[in-house]
Amino acid sequence: VCYKNGEGVLKDFQQAVYWYRKAAEQNHASAQNALGKCYNKGNGVSEDLEQAVYWYRKAAEQGHASAQNNLGYCYKHGEGVFKDFRQAVYWYRKAAEQGNTPAMNNLAVCYENGEGVAQDYQEAIRWYRKAIEQGNVIAQCNLGCCYEMGHGVEKNLSQAIYWYRKAAQKGSQRAQGKLTKLGET
Numbered sequence: 001v002c003y004k005n006g007e008g009v010l011k012d013f014q015q016a017v018y019w020y021r022k023a024a025e026q027n028h029a030s031a032q033n034a035l036g037k038c039y040n041k042g043n044g045v046s047e048d049l050e051q052a053v054y055w056y057r058k059a060a061e062q063g064h065a066s067a068q069n070n071l072g073y074c075y076k077h078g079e080g081v082f083k084d085f086r087q088a089v090y091w092y093r094k095a096a097e098q099g100n101t102p103a104m105n106n107l108a109v110c111y112e113n114g115e116g117v118a119q120d121y122q123e124a125i126r127w128y129r130k131a132i133e134q135g136n137v138i139a140q141c142n143l144g145c146c147y148e149m150g151h152g153v154e155k156n157l158s159q160a161i162y163w164y165r166k167a168a169q170k171g172s173q174r175a176q177g178k179l180t181k182l183g184e185t
């Protein structure tokens with residue numbers, strides 16, 4: 001982590017990868033997840049999505065919530081594995097049930113869009129709200145969209161604007177764009 005962030009040493013992704021691999025090979029789940037991220041982004045190693053999935057899975061199977069969310073993302077988008085919405089939902093749910101807020105939001109999106117599960121707006125709203133309770137800005141914007149479109153809630157532009165404003169105040173450019181589109185800049 002010190003090499004990755006340049007804390008006390010020069011920033012050096014190759015050294016970070018070296019040390020992450022040492023720990024990952026000893027089944028350290030956080031190091032496995034971090035190594036997966038290095039492969040995913042090509043930091044310190046050549047980008048290799050299949051290796052990213054390999055390391056995410058090792059960590060996810062040990063119960064590492066962030067790795068479970070990352071693995072779900074790979075399945076949803078077909079990065080390093082064949083696209084499989086059911087697997088994405090499986091891993092998002094495991095992470096969300098551990099309190100991982102990005103996974104809560106991602107699971108809600110799956111319910112809203114009917115990806116890997118039956119479309120269920122009420123379940124989407126429930127997961128968006130859980131993520132919002134933990135401060136997830138993306139979920140605030142997504143809940144605003146639900147109010148704007150009438151997905152799972154009665155269509156209500158004032159509520160949509162409320163959620164867009166909350167997200168925009170925390171820097172969400174998407175929410176800022178939604179406010180502009182609605183004439184609320």
